Amino acid sequence: MISEELQNLLLKYCEPEDALLQHIDRETHLKVLLPRMLSGHYQGRVLSLLSKMNNPKRILEVGTYTGYATLCLAEGLGPDGIIFTLDINAELEDMVRGNFAKSPLNDKIKYIIGDAQESLKLLKEETFDLVFIDADKKNNGTYYDLVFDQVRPGGIIIVDNVLWSGKILSNAQDQDTKNISSFNDRVAADQRVEKLILPVRDGLLIIRKK
Secondary structure, three states, X not given: OOOHHHHHHHHHOOOOOOHHHHHHHHHHHHHOOOHHHOOHHHHHHHHHHHHHHHOOOEEEEEOOOOOHHXXXXXXXXOOOOEEEEEEOOHHHHHHHHHXXXXXXXXXXXXXXXXXXXXXXXXXXXXXXXXXXXXXXXXXXXXXXXXXXXXXXXXEEEEEXXXXXXXXXXXXXXXHHHHHHHHHHHHHHOOOOEEEEEEOOOOOEEEEEEO
8 A cells, every 4th residue: 555665664663573573474474375464564563552552451353364463462461461362264273373382472362263253252251452353354344243342431443454455445346345345334434433544554444432
């Protein structure tokens, strides 16, 4: 969405990426299908800062992938904080658990493999301060509805890829793009929340529950 020159400038003025995150980025690009799904350095620092500003005790992440964003979000957790991260891809489990095991935040991470809608049933007693939705885009609205009542007033929901490489500007949209546009419109009309889109990488929709 932005030029490489501007991206390099943005990286110059944000916090550095630690060695473990660099490792995850490199390993993901070498070994995993669709490495562009990784949050990456700049978006990772945005997620980390938003988490630290929110001071969460409980975080929910829908869509772990290789664990990069999980670790960034976990940086904002307090001593007793927990992040629950849900993913359906069991083929990446060993890699992801290995990444988490190298982090001092490992004990704060609850990694759950399975269908997210089913996994969320296990967390019905939790109240979340921060939710990051970055899974199958056609179900953005489903995840939003499932977790909304468990988000505390003042809590934040972040949804990734809401600009969809700029395709939402097209008049001839494919079904995936229509799904994302429809979800964006729905959140825009939701009077229970405050919202804005940050044009970070593929677009982060930031939603604050009133």
